[in-house]
Amino acid sequence: MSEKVSVKELVNDPKRIGVMATTNRAGEPNAAVFGSPYMPDDLTLVMGLGETRTAQNLLESGKATFLSILPGASTPETKGTRLYLKVRVMEKEGPNLEEIRQKIAAVAGAGAAGRIKYAVFFDVEATRPLIDWNV
Numbered sequence: 001m002s003e004k005v006s007v008k009e010l011v012n013d014p015k016r017i018g019v020m021a022t023t024n025r026a027g028e029p030n031a032a033v034f035g036s037p038y039m040p041d042d043l044t045l046v047m048g049l050g051e052t053r054t055a056q057n058l059l060e061s062g063k064a065t066f067l068s069i070l071p072g073a074s075t076p077e078t079k080g081t082r083l084y085l086k087v088r089v090m091e092k093e094g095p096n097l098e099e100i101r102q103k104i105a106a107v108a109g110a111g112a113a114g115r116i117k118y119a120v121f122f123d124v125e126a127t128r129p130l131i132d133w134n135v
Contacts, residue, residue, distance in 0.1 A: 007127050008039045010081045011068045019067040020047075022057035030057055036104055036116075037066060043124050045085055048100035048116035055090070055118055062087040064122065069130060080130030085122035092118060 010016065021031040030053045037047040045066060049055040058064060063086055070079040091097050097119040105113035 005079060006042075007068075007081045007083070007124075008042055010070065010079060011037065011039045011045065011066075011083070013068070013070060015070060016080070017069040017071065019069070020054055021065045021067070022054050022063070023061055024057045025060040030054060035108065036100065037068075039124075044088075045083060045122040045124055046096075046100070047120050047122075048097075048104055048113075049090075049118040049120055050115040051117050055120075058087050058090065058120065066122075067130060076131070078130065082128045082130060083122075083124050084126040084128075086125050088121040088123050090118045090120050094119070096121075 011018075018034045018037050019031055020034050020037070021029065023029050032052070032054050034047060034054075037045055039045055049058075054064075063084075066083040066085060068081050068083070072078040097116070100119045101113040101116050104116055
């Protein structure tokens with residue numbers, strides 16, 4: 001494969017596809033594509049969320065997996081990472097929420113930003129490569 005890219009670089013790459021997977025307390029899975037997640041440092045993932053199934057699942061379970069995918073010409077050439085996450089806090093008001101809304105408005109417009117109801121901060125508990133043949 002090519003040069004080594006950090007987890008933070010893979011997550012913060014503007015061309016990446018981001019998928020958040022969660023479960024509710026009954027263990028029923030959900031997965032959704034998101035553009036807002038970013039890593040301000042190596043141990044934190046931050047994102048904005050509306051009143052969605054993902055938000056409800058995070059309120060119930062507090063756990064998630066985030067996939068950051070940079071498609072290649074073929075599957076073996078695809079770069080990416082998996083982040084195993086635990087919710088640190090979900091804020092419904094305040095400067096963090098406003099900052100996330102502003103970032104989303106700049107990329108996706110005011111309508112998308114207006115749907116954001118939570119500023120979610122996760123602790124990164126573990127990471128793995130997107131494609132990994134190890135147990």
